[in-house]
Amino acid sequence: MVRDITLGQYMPGKSIVHRMDARSKILMLLAMIGFIFAADNYMALLLITLSSLLVVLLTRISFMMYLKSMKVILFLVLFTGILNIFYGSGQVYWEWQFIKITEGGVNNAVFVTIRIAAMVLVSSVLTFTTSPNDLTDGIEKLLSPLKLFHVKVHEIAMMMTIALRFIPVLLEEADKIMNAQKARGADMESGGALKRVRAMVPVLIPLFVSAFRRANDLAMAMECRCYNGGKGRTRMKIMKFGGVDLAALIYLIVVFAGVILCNIVFPATVR
Amino acid sequence: MSVITAENVTFTYGKGTSFERTALSGVSFSVEEGEFLGVIGHTGSGKSTLVQMFNGLLRPTSGRILLNGKDIWEQPKKIREVRFKVGMVFQYPEHQLFEETVYKDISFGPKNKGMSEEETDKKVREAAGFVGLSEELLKKSPFELSGGEKRRAAIAGVIAMDPDVLILDEPTAGLDPLGRDALLSEIVTYHKVRKNTVLLVSHSMEDIARISDRILVMNNGRKAMLDTSENIFSQGAELEKMGLRVPQITKVMMLLKQRGISVNTGVLTVEQAFQEILSCLGCCGETKKW
Numbered sequence: 329m330v331r332d333i334t335l336g337q338y339m340p341g342k343s344i345v346h347r348m349d350a351r352s353k354i355l356m357l358l359a360m361i362g363f364i365f366a367a368d369n370y371m372a373l374l375l376i377t378l379s380s381l382l383v384v385l386l387t388r389i390s391f392m393m394y395l396k397s398m399k400v401i402l403f404l405v406l407f408t409g410i411l412n413i414f415y416g417s418g419q420v421y422w423e424w425q426f427i428k429i430t431e432g433g434v435n436n437a438v439f440v441t442i443r444i445a446a447m448v449l450v451s452s453v454l455t456f457t458t459s460p461n462d463l464t465d466g467i468e469k470l471l472s473p474l475k476l477f478h479v480k481v482h483e484i485a486m487m488m489t490i491a492l493r494f495i496p497v498l499l500e501e502a503d504k505i506m507n508a509q510k511a512r513g514a515d516m517e518s519g520g521a522l523k524r525v526r527a528m529v530p531v532l533i534p535l536f537v538s539a540f541r542r543a544n545d546l547a548m549a550m551e552c553r554c555y556n557g558g559k560g561r562t563r564m565k566i567m568k569f570g571g572v573d574l575a576a577l578i579y580l581i582v583v584f585a586g587v588i589l590c591n592i593v594f595p596a597t598v599r
Numbered sequence: 600m601s602v603i604t605a606e607n608v609t610f611t612y613g614k615g616t617s618f619e620r621t622a623l624s625g626v627s628f629s630v631e632e633g634e635f636l637g638v639i640g641h642t643g644s645g646k647s648t649l650v651q652m653f654n655g656l657l658r659p660t661s662g663r664i665l666l667n668g669k670d671i672w673e674q675p676k677k678i679r680e681v682r683f684k685v686g687m688v689f690q691y692p693e694h695q696l697f698e699e700t701v702y703k704d705i706s707f708g709p710k711n712k713g714m715s716e717e718e719t720d721k722k723v724r725e726a727a728g729f730v731g732l733s734e735e736l737l738k739k740s741p742f743e744l745s746g747g748e749k750r751r752a753a754i755a756g757v758i759a760m761d762p763d764v765l766i767l768d769e770p771t772a773g774l775d776p777l778g779r780d781a782l783l784s785e786i787v788t789y790h791k792v793r794k795n796t797v798l799l800v801s802h803s804m805e806d807i808a809r810i811s812d813r814i815l816v817m818n819n820g821r822k823a824m825l826d827t828s829e830n831i832f833s834q835g836a837e838l839e840k841m842g843l844r845v846p847q848i849t850k851v852m853m854l855l856k857q858r859g860i861s862v863n864t865g866v867l868t869v870e871q872a873f874q875e876i877l878s879c880l881g882c883c884g885e886t887k888k889w
């Protein structure tokens with residue numbers, strides 16, 4: 329059910345990836361994604377994929393969890409992959425009327441599939457190994473230069489933290505209410521689309537009521553502790569760029585240098 | 600005849616994932632028709648999981664649940680019919696209210712069951728009567744009621760389906776002592792009038808001791824004991840090992856016995872204890888000078 333979705337779920341642990349600074353993890357993830365798309369021949373793609381897999385291994389999280397997070401986007405990956413087979417030019421492998429499979433098309437398909445898969449994989453590394461609080465703290469720090477342009481960075485980060493924090497709570501609540509209504513004979517598994525939507529009303533109304541109740545309680549609790557925005561606030565956990573982050577940076581520089589080298593040495597397979 | 604029978608029921612949450620946890624292992628027992636069964640256990644002992652098996656909200660990983668001698672999962676598509684026969688009131692049931700008026704909310708269950716307008720009306724008023732909701736309250740929005748009234752409205756919503764078995768999971772949680780006593784006595788009255796089977800889950804010994812015919816004690820996902828209240832509470836030491844508190848008055852009697860006074864420790868109310876101590880004084884009063 330809803331709980332089986334692992335995309336963007338934090339898995340506590342003590343691996344070296346878990347211990348990294350959230351800011352450097354975010355930046356390195358972005359750089360990694362950039363290089364996944366920069367790799368334009370099979371050697372470079374192999375190199376960046378293998379180095380992503382090494383990072384995955386270092387998180388010490390069961391590979392099954394990563395596969396589960398891929399399951400959500402499996403359709404998207406397959407769809408774009410298959411669509412790409414029929415585009416492109418070059419040597420023709422197979423032809424039927426106006427449909428033809430070419431060398432370029434197959435290459436495109438392989439690249440698109442691996443690129444999306446690798447991108448999801450490294451993104452999962454970030455969300456699996458970083459607690460939502462650290463993640464939003466990191467984003468807040470990274471966005472803080474925007475304060476110069478009067479963007480309310482702290483408020484945005486606080487909203488994100490609260491939203492992330494309450495996703496599992498609301499999911500659990502939805503589960504409970506669904507069970508309670510099922511116990512009163514609510515039928516949510518059969519009937520047409522319209523009937524099913526109508527059957528959700530007894531679940532959604534109590535869910536909204538409880539969300540507002542929680543929001544009220546939370547606002548009250550925050551006011552009681554004199555919360556008044558980010559000005560002058562200090563942090564309990566101070567983020568530090570440590571030895572692990574330095575090691576990760578060196579690792580990435582080596583990998584990226586390798587990718588650039590491959591791109592120069594080997595001819596580009598896709599444009 | 601037994602209404603519900605659990606045959607070697609085992610249940611595992613999140614099978615095949617890293618969150619795998621066995622909530623129930625090899626539980627077997629049966630509930631007799633018309634009895635008031637208390638289910639008690641420490642937090643995480645599996646009592647809530649167990650009762651959710653009885654109306655088919657959870658399916659046993661292995662083992663069977665029999666309702667009137669028939670396996671409820673024999674035809675998975677007909678599981679809804681089981682839910683009308685076994686009414687289930689969850690913890691904090693007031694969180695399920697959703698309709699515009701209390702009346703409409705209580706009639707949600709009966710309507711799903713397919714009752715006619717007249718029959719629904721009769722059942723709704725009957726159920727409201729059992730839980731002490733007045734006529735005016737039925738016309739109000741459920742969100743205008745007080746906490747205790749909301750709880751009653753939600754319980755009425757399950758009673759109105761006219762189930763053969765009524766299961767209540769911690770119905771008194773979060774109520775003040777007066778509200779708790781009132782609600783419990785309403786449940787007892789309902790049980791006496793309807794003469795159907797009631798299962799009451801709680802971790803409060805005091806509540807369960809007074810009103811149950813038999814008590815099922817759960818510990819670590821297993822059936823620890825199943826016996827009459829008196830027999831259960833005479834095993835105070837065992838209960839304490841499972842992290843359960845015996846009623847205060849039973850505790851007093853246990854301490855008396857420890858000091859060498861031969862009282863029966865299976866008493867549940869102050870009145871019983873009074874009689875027990877009197878009779879004990881009567882017998883030893885002559886040999887020992889008190």
